[in-house]
Amino acid sequence: MIDVESISKSFDENAPYALRGVTFSASKGDSIAIIGPSGCGKTTLLYILAGLINPTSGQVRIRGKQVLCPLRTTAFVLQDFGLLPWKTVRQNVCLGMKIHEISKEEQDNIAGKLLLDLGLGSHSDSYPALLSGGEKQRVAIARALALRPEIMLMDEPFSSLDTITREKLQDTLLDICRERELTMIIVTHSIEEAVFLGRTILVMGPRPGTVKVVINNANAGNLSYRSQKDFFSTCTHVRQAIEL
Ligand SMILES: Nc1ncnc2c1ncn2[C@@H]1O[C@H](COP(=O)(O)OP(=O)(O)OP(=O)(O)O)[C@@H](O)[C@H]1O
Ligand SMILES: [Mg+2]
DSSP states (O other): EEEEEEEEEESTTTTTTSSSEEEEEETEEEEEEEEOOOOOOOOHHHHHHHHSSSSSSEEEEETTOOOOOTTTTTTEEEEEOOOTSOOOOOOHHHHHHTTOOOHHHHHHHHHHHHHHHHHHHGGGTGGGSSSHHHHHHHHHHHHHTOOOOSEEEETTTTTSSOOOHHHHHHHHHHHHHHHOOEEEEOOOHHHHHHHHHEEEEEEEEESSEEEEEEEOOOTTTTTTTTGSSHHHHHHHHHHHHHHH
């Protein structure tokens, strides 16, 4: 479904490349976790996958077609949520639908259901400033899901949360991805999160970002995985790969 072919990105000819020769692919329903040091190009890679910036060389293909601009079927949860502070939770969730001229009635139905599913029913009319970090993150996820995407790109979506809230949201995300057969690419700094969510884990090296190790992690996506022995051995494997 997604083919990333030898992507390189240079922002400035006098600076080192931000990304060099990144190649991987994902089938429908796959989940890929990307982990690597700060500044290695993870966000840049997601922007390229989203069609928001072009690579200097290489290409991204989705369902065989080169990505040259943002697609409605690809949703992007930004590193800092990207919520509009002057709009309520419901209005934020409806933003993409409004841009795509979906009828008001349908917007209300879709937003109402998502807000309930994500435990935000009582916050529909609140403004983002009144929400906790975890609630804001759920609003950003609801907004991304509202357009029924096929692909979810997520940039450190749970980074500011305590462990318990984070794990609950990871479980919710897994349920939604499974139910909708979403293809997910998630960037994280957490080894445990990468192992819990990524059926394939890409470990990137420092700038210029390359994929230095690919770890297959077939048990990801199983809610009981966190307490299994394999989980801990895969975490160790990822840690060693990061330190390589
Ligand atoms: N628009 C831009 N213009 C110039 N340089 C940029 C631009 N965007 C990113 N960079 C540079 O490219 C490199 C990769 O940045 P990027 O934001 O992709 O890193 P990251 O892996 O997401 O880091 P973090 O883990 O801190 O979020 C950095 O050195 C950054 O300064
Ligand atoms: Mg980043």
